[in-house]
Amino acid sequence: MMADPRKFTATPSYACGSRPWVEDEIGLLRALSGHSRKAEAHQTLVYENDAISEVFLIHKGWSFAYRLLPNGSRQIINFPLPGDIVGSSDTASGRASASLECLSDVIYSPIPIAAIREAMTSDMRVGKAFLWMINRTNSITIEHLVNAGRRSALARTAHLVLEFATRLSNINVPIEQGFELPFSQTLLADALGLTPIHVNRIFRQLREDNLVTFKAGVIRIHDRKNLEKVASFTPDYLISD
Amino acid sequence: MMADPRKFTATPSYACGSRPWVEDEIGLLRALSGHSRKAEAHQTLVYENDAISEVFLIHKGWSFAYRLLPNGSRQIINFPLPGDIVGSSDTASGRASASLECLSDVIYSPIPIAAIREAMTSDMRVGKAFLWMINRTNSITIEHLVNAGRRSALARTAHLVLEFATRLSNINVPIEQGFELPFSQTLLADALGLTPIHVNRIFRQLREDNLVTFKAGVIRIHDRKNLEKVASFTPDYLISD
DNA sequence: CGCGGTTTTGATGATTGTCAACGCAGGTGG
């Protein structure tokens, strides 16, 4: 059966053979998790301010964490990728600081917060692994804040594209021939703090400048070097080793 | 000696008698810290990407965490207040995700990351206390991202003012008669993702609408109810109990 | 007194948002 290019089929899963100790750390946390579950696209797994007793280790699929404002607008905080833990930094308060919605089918396994707390005391590596996850997501949030506050719409968009390329690459998803992003421009707009219409214009410009194309849910980077220059992108904040 | 109102004298320190267990948690972490140090205004305690072996428990004074961009612009991530720990979420990578500069004299004490790791395994409460600090700063970062991405300049500014009011109130700094913010409008601009000039105009509007005045480093909230409406402010994200 | 940083204001321009319209593809139901 031929895959329709309009259909979003990308559901990255992680395989980190090249970074043994990360594998190890994820393994440690996975050992604490329950049986893996499957959620479907459009399903909301967590609502902001919900009381939570577990965090989610993502294995496969696309989702996004976001906040809603009273006027209906939405700010996307992060797109967790396989290997990330959603809610890691909310374990102390037990209240979700953001909602989580699926963009594709998502396979994940819940880790009880209590289990993490227990394990942290008995195995120092668990604490380290957990802090690692927190560190990673926090760095990304900070970079998104820098993006929204101090980069132009063009630089911001280019930056987000490069963030995806790098993060996917880090979990061994090939990106050279283009990679799938199952996002509407409206969704990207809510991540970038822009209107969908302006995102469209920005992508037109990126296309005309031969930097990036985004067509049928597939990103192709044509000139990475100049794209990085436009975005003032440095991958330092994307902790991976 | 009469304090010159032009002089920034605000150096809040925390005293959380009303929230016994928080006091307790800070005490736990403080027990791990070295002797307290004093830093002076304009001093930079940490540079982004620095290797760090300790985090800072702030006792007194004003500082701000920020990121610099290649073009020289600056995004302020957070203003740590007394009782906050700077660098808490960077303990895993050991690399500072932001720089930290003092606005006034600051009294703080360093906590070796190694000591935290050790203590987490022996005393579960330490891990909880530490995760609490991380949770608190992370929630604030997220709210600042929402601010920059999805709120107008007016709402954003109002929101930041209310955040200060609430956080200071949480550490028992009285705010009813106005409170000191030793910030230039340029500094606020870098926190809000605006130009200093626009910040000035926003404050004029806030003043003309009888909501807030900001004069000689002192914030006075004249109509908190309407200010909260303008900012669509809810204090849920400011974890304090 | 003069200097440097900050606040304030006006005039102007660039960036981004809003409104409206159209095309296109997929899905649904007659």
Place this chain on the structure above:
DNA sequence: CCACCTGCGTTGACAATCATCAAAACCGCG
């Protein structure tokens, strides 16, 4: 099979927000 609907991408015209440039006033400080 086709009419219809819906969601998304695309474009144009126009408006609002915010930035830039320039200049003056203010104030603390040396």
